Amino acid sequence: MKDLLSSFAAVGHRTVRRGPLVHDGAPEAGAPSGPPGGLIRAGELASPWQFARLILKTPALRQAPRGDGEPVIDVPGWRAPEASGAPLRSYLRWLGYDSIPWGFGTNHGDPEGDAGRLAPRVIELAEQTGRPVTLVGWSLGGVISREVARHEPDAVSRVITYGTPVIGGPTHTIGASSFGEEEADRITRLIEEVEHENPIKVPVTVIYTKRDGIVDWRACIDRHSLEVEHIEVASTHLGLGIDPDVWRIIADRLATPR
Numbered sequence: 001m002k003d004l005l006s007s008f009a010a011v012g013h014r015t016v017r018r019g020p021l022v023h024d025g026a027p028e029a030g031a032p033s034g035p036p037g038g039l040i041r042a043g044e045l046a047s048p049w050q051f052a053r054l055i056l057k058t059p060a061l062r063q064a065p066r067g068d069g070e071p072v073i074d075v076p077g078w079r080a081p082e083a084s085g086a087p088l089r090s091y092l093r094w095l096g097y098d099s100i101p102w103g104f105g106t107n108h109g110d111p112e113g114d115a116g117r118l119a120p121r122v123i124e125l126a127e128q129t130g131r132p133v134t135l136v137g138w139s140l141g142g143v144i145s146r147e148v149a150r151h152e153p154d155a156v157s158r159v160i161t162y163g164t165p166v167i168g169g170p171t172h173t174i175g176a177s178s179f180g181e182e183e184a185d186r187i188t189r190l191i192e193e194v195e196h197e198n199p200i201k202v203p204v205t206v207i208y209t210k211r212d213g214i215v216d217w218r219a220c221i222d223r224h225s226l227e228v229e230h231i232e233v234a235s236t237h238l239g240l241g242i243d244p245d246v247w248r249i250i251a252d253r254l255a256t257p258r
Contacts, residue, residue: 027221027230029217029221031218032172032216033172033216034172034176036174036216041174041213044238044239050242054242056244057244061248064095064255065095065251066096067097068096069096069098072098072100072133073101073102073121073133073134074101075102075138075142075144075145076106076141077141079106079107081105081106082101082102082104082106084138084241085138085241088136089101092250095254107140109140112147119152122148122152122155123152125155126156131157132155132157132258133157134156134157134158134160134254135149135156135159135160136161138241139162142159142162142164143164143165146159146164146200150198150199150200156202157258158203158204159203159205160205161207162240163208163212163240164206164215166221166222167223168188168191169184169187170187171187173214200226201227203228203258204225204227205229205231205249205253206221206222207231207240207246208220208233209233209236209240211237213237213238233245233246233249
């Protein structure tokens with residue numbers, strides 16, 4: 001999968017309102033210009049407050065539609081352990097889904113290799129259950145999920161990502177300094193090429209936040225996948241995994257027939 005890193009490119013088609021949030025499918029967004037600035041990065045310090053919101057919204061989360069055992073694989077973000085997705089997985093299991101971790105421990109930042117390892121696991125699970133698998137990815141975990149779906153659409157039901165860059169590779173993330181300008185340009189060109197030649201064909205839900213201090217939110221806008229919606233939430237990047245709005249969106253999408 002030489003084109004694995006292509007998971008970052010920038011379309012959406014519809015608008016949905018859920019409570020106080022506006023979920024829009026084709027948000028007006030200029031081109032990202034690099035990593036988030038210092039002020040918005042500082043906002044990530046507020047991430048722990050999401051725990052309080054999660055507790056307050058527990059009654060609403062209990063009203064989410066129930067599942068019927070559909071397999072769901074959760075993929076962690078860059079340098080995040082599998083435990084980072086444990087609260088979400090527990091909630092989805094409580095709703096009735098077969099929600100499991102990706103099975104490779106901490107995400108060490110090798111999306112090409114990780115997608116190559118995850119794809120056979122997804123295929124095997126789909127064959128065992130007789131049902132395609134939903135992939136849920138946080139940040140870089142969404143990149144990996146997108147690539148598996150791109151290459152194995154028959155085994156994947158849908159992809160749900162949150163805080164995931166889909167354009168420019170690492171260029172518009174705080175990890176940009178780890179890459180040279182030449183390498184970043186090469187990845188960007190590769191992404192654009194693959195997204196045009198082989199767009200993702202399964203349904204994609206893109207959850208993004210304009211308060212993201214890790215990834216420029218404009219880099220999360222998907223303008224190539226064939227069936228995609230964009231939903232805005234008010235979380236920080238680090239708070240997305242315990243944001244009750246993210247949890248409810250995921251639960252609602254899982255209950256929506258493909």
